[in-house]
Amino acid sequence: MEVKGAWGLVTGGLCAWRLPGDESGPAAARRLVRRTMSELRFDRDVIEDGELAVSETATNALRHARCAESNRPPFPPELWVWARTVPSPQLIVSVFDGARTTAPHASGAGLLDEHGKGLELVRQVTADWGSTPTRSRVDTTSVPGKTVWFALPLPRDWPGLHYRVHPGTAAYHLLLNLTRRGFEGKRSTTDDGLSVLVLPNVNVWVHRRTFCWWSTRHRYLRRPLIDLQETTELLVRHLDTAHQRSE
Template identity: 75%
Template sequence: MGENRIKIDLATWCVYSPVCIRPCTAPELWVWARTVPAPQLVVSVFDCARTSLPRTSEAGLLCERGKGLELVREVTADWGGAPTRSRVGTGAVPGKAVWFALPLPRNWPGLGYKVHPGTAAQCLLLNVTRRGFEGTRSTGADGISVVMLPGLNVWVHPEHFCWRSGPRRYLRRPLIDLQETTEHVVRYLDSLDAPHSIMLVE
């Protein structure tokens, strides 16, 4: 009673939240593939209840409620949730995304896809601007670009994205993992207090 609860129906992917009785935007379903940490299909649900992140409960073995996320954890490769912004519609609405990942076969055809770094840079720019962050793009003759942000640079190399995620720690993602990289960038920008823009330069 009075608790903020989220019920995720794995069959219909309907999201209910008392925090958002009149939702500021309709729930969104996002699906994409990634290759890191392993070939996986990511299924994500967005809603505007940003302050209500899911967590596992301490429900007992015989309890009839509180086992939803435990079931998700048992039947998926990974799951999680984080604040982010909406992707569908005319405005980027702050909210959160809750996701799970399913393993893809090792012979998944996407592992062999090749993406031109200029195309990857342009798509990254479009993805980020649609989430409410302005930017421009410029790519050198060698096809290498860098996404420049306050406190963060994302390099677009011929085979991968690369950015610094902490002291002496860098993350690399293949260009085919465009959507996964976009989510990392959007979460970073959204976590900053001041407004920022994204720029791709040579």
């Protein structure tokens, strides 16, 4: 579920914006991240790290906004922000672009090196970072691409750590998220109140406090219901991979 205010992240929501597809994009991303983190009462030094990291990831997205691997027109970058509690309480900031096959990497260059220092800087000022194939969120038509994301530690008194999500509400919003990303499914409810989402190549059980599914034949995943957005991204990746293999 997308929310208009930063405090919606406490209840499992997501803030998502389309960024300008020109040189003003990184500045817009910095402004949005600063405003969101300030509303959530992050310490000033963590906010500054977030601004620095999103400036670099937005610059990277702008560089790859035109998809070299297809005839699609340039796709404007998007900025997504949500919170997760697993593997640790973190704010996740993701910048989406439409160039799925262009994988970024930190070069290991020194910070004073003018070439390849951007993502190395992201690595140094954040708790974690990475790049993930996914689909766009902001447009009504989902577009394949990737995100470059980074994680920052949440404040110690983050209220979402104690927030309880109703399983039926969680199941509804998870299915809605996936449908908007191009994956149709059905929801059923057992006699004891357990919800099951039947999706292509995977079923997701929604228990009292967790989402559960088999990501592979030998790997069973569990995520707290409050981690709705993180669960959505994991399932989009799973479903997208299965879809590509079937083509």
